[in-house]
Amino acid sequence: MSDDNGRNDLRMPDDDEVFAEVTDMLGANRVKVRCADGEERTARIPGKMQKRIWIREDDIVLVEPWDWQDEKADITWRYEKQEADQLRDEGHIH
Template identity: 40%
Template sequence: MDNHQACQRIRVKEVKNEADDDKRELVFKEIGQEHGQVLRMLGNGRCEVMCIDGTNRLCHIRGKMHKKVWIAAGDIILVSLRDYQDEKADVILMFMPDEARLLKAYGELPETIRVNDGLPFEDDDQGADDYIEFAEEDIDKI
């Protein structure tokens, strides 16, 4: 087999794998697992996660996902809890935005959580503090 045939075979595999990611079955949490939202990425395959049970955990991204699934702040993930360390967990799955919305519709995620917006929890009072109002004389001085 020459180099050209090998390249074509690899391309077919890549396209096939991309199609599999689009249609995957919705995964629900089991015993020893918890849903969470990424607060911030720490580097070296780690992230800080606010779990639905109210606990902040330091999570390790498993090797199968590392450099293949890109996780960012605000993403909804499924973590595997550790029996011996409550403050640490392992990321086992990242939900796509449409999957996270379905989980919210099924009641698996609380209504107060934002789905893939980058901010972990809704707070209606903060929106009023985003703008600064100036009086007319203040604008003239600027």
């Protein structure tokens, strides 16, 4: 999974996904995120992630914006802190 210099092969966004940073916890399995495309969206934490993956403010996540309501999205992936640092180092996120 990782090579000699400590770089991991990270999951990159699919065509319909964007990087986002969690800015606020709203409760009821919802968070406010600031997406890489400049949009602020309300993102939903899907049921399969709720108990297994804890999402906190300032986490870097992948979200999939809804086709029919652009201000909303579903979280599809959460990056560990070191993975998020690597994404910043490589210029994928700011």
